[in-house]
Amino acid sequence: MNVPSLPTRIDAELLRPLVRAATSLPQAEVADWRSRTIDDGTVGHIYVLDGTARDSPSDARTTEWSLVLKIQRQWARPGDPECWRREFLMYESGLLDEVADVLAVPKLYRADTHDDETWLWLERVHGVSGADMTVDHYRCAARDLGRMQGSYLAGREIPAYAWLSSRRWASTAVRLWGTPAVHGLWNSSEGRETAGLPRELSRATLRLWERRDALLDSVDATPRTLSHRDYHADNLFMRPDAADGPATIALDWDCAGVGTLAEDIGDMVAEALVYFGHPPEDAEGLADAAIKAYASGLRDAGWAGDIDVVRTAFATILPLQWCMRVARLAQTNDSALLPRYIAVQRYMLGLAEGVRA
Template sequence: MPEVAAAHAEVREVLGVPTDRAVFEPLTHNPANGVTAGVWRVTGGDRSAVLKVLTRTQETGVAWSASNDPRHWNFWRREAYVYRTGLAGVWQRHGIRAPRLLECVERPDGDVALWLEDVPGQPATAWPLTGHVDHAHRLGAAQGAVGPGEDAPWLSQSFLRDRTSGKTTGEELLDDDAAWRHPLIRRHFPPGLREDMLRLHLDREWFLTVMEALPRALCHLDQWPANVVSGGPGTSVLLDWAFAGDGALGEDLGAYLPECVLDLFVPAADLPGLAKAAYDAYVHGLRGSGWRGDERLVRLGVCASAVKYDRLTALMLARADEEPVAYGGEGTVPAELRYREGGLALAFLAEWAAEARMLAPLLGFPEAPSGR
């Protein structure tokens, strides 16, 4: 691979070993994302580092293409800026840090090589429920203390709107009788889910408008268990800052919790209890760090985040005849498991959406169109 070949010239400086002693182990990542040429654990002697190569030349689909616009959600150089400016350390005193930047190399071909600390902690994909709750508390403390942060010109804007609007696969199936009669769907999507998800889709613009009017926070915008590692007692290490930017207070938590179930790290049956405990911990963290706003706005931010998963129902309907692929394209997962857990998670998100519709008018927002 050209990315690996180019890295050999950087190994001696980062790891202090001859280039021929370096071992490159590919790490799981999203291969469809056009900004990532690859991610490797590089080992030399008794030292190791993670190499992530940022690019704008990788061929991929339109949905994941790299952008040169610094405000675009997939701006290809953003993560380099996050590390170089020290923004990745902005939450550190509240218990959330990023891997240490060892070296940032501007390569002759235009790519950027990020050499990062190889964090040895346990990934959140294997945490008990209490681990996720503790992370939620740290996240609340961090976002309550730091607030929106400085408006650096390369931080993403309109992430939720652009990501939601750009995912349209299967939208025509949301009210298609045949799609909802598929055996997998009939077995695993609870009664009433069709109406709830169609309503969420029809209300999408309302949800996005609400999210954009809520109190702002510096958000990571890609928080899910595969991007979080234990950093020792009371510390989370947050990976992959490529989407970082402006978001609503509560938006990061509103994405993290469903992802625990949708990617099969937490049983769907545990989601209601986890969501309550994590939300309470997040608010406790906010209050503990000095945030004095109306808690109902935070709750609305979490619940209205359900709009992010408007796309998921349509996607599951469209792919009901395909074998589900695991994250990163590494193997498959049983379709029965994926659709059972996914159906329960979507039903939970429908409850969040319903709560958001009831809460928003109490806070001065217009009623959702479907609620009039």
């Protein structure tokens, strides 16, 4: 995405109260500042602003500061027209304040609307993220997620805001990725095409495709909870010192809504294996660590269910949301990644074969 330069309406006067909030210095004055863009925002533009501030008008001492400005323009993700303003509304409604007790989120310093845009002035967060995350980091992320979701599974009322996503992600993923993948899978299964997955995995993936309606019915019967719905390593920062609160900071809530038990940890594990370089041969180890930590977090929040319920939900949802995607990636992406796709697909299909539906 081509990210434009910082809007010209931003100046030291606008920044002053934001810097004072970020530094906890009530008389701070902006001494200098600079900005840069981050070009990976999903539905908007993200800027990092940092600089120094004098501690007060009469004090020569200076303090460094840093802020994030997230500008989201009106944009309708197919089937999800509220996505562009959802994160703004989650902050405005106080819903993210409730979440932050057990799953940290960036502090909000100011929220504005400008015509067809929302502006969020946010804390700049730090920590381990992306491909640097280890199994221990994923374990912490799963536990904190469980602590957030467990209260809803234990009986707390799930928010009923109309702007929360209510899409059936598994159904959407099956249709979005499966429809273009099936033709190539049929050709591969009959030996007429060499691109993509090998014959035996193509046939196994087609068997999953044939079971999709029964498996989707099982997902529909899975308990509901508040879900992030984009819970992966690039949206997580693991704080190095979390003695005063949750270890996990979760960013980018524009997909959030009502999802199912284990939906988010299924995505987290799949993303780690497909996109973030986690060794496919350790798929079972990563999944087991995530499931156990997630179940522990659920119990911390008052959920009294059995861990086998979590395992079954995980083994149902993850293949539905990811097998057709990986099949399609194997048909269209860099062939150097094919061994990874094959190993991950074999693992996920094994999960699905163990599910009765």
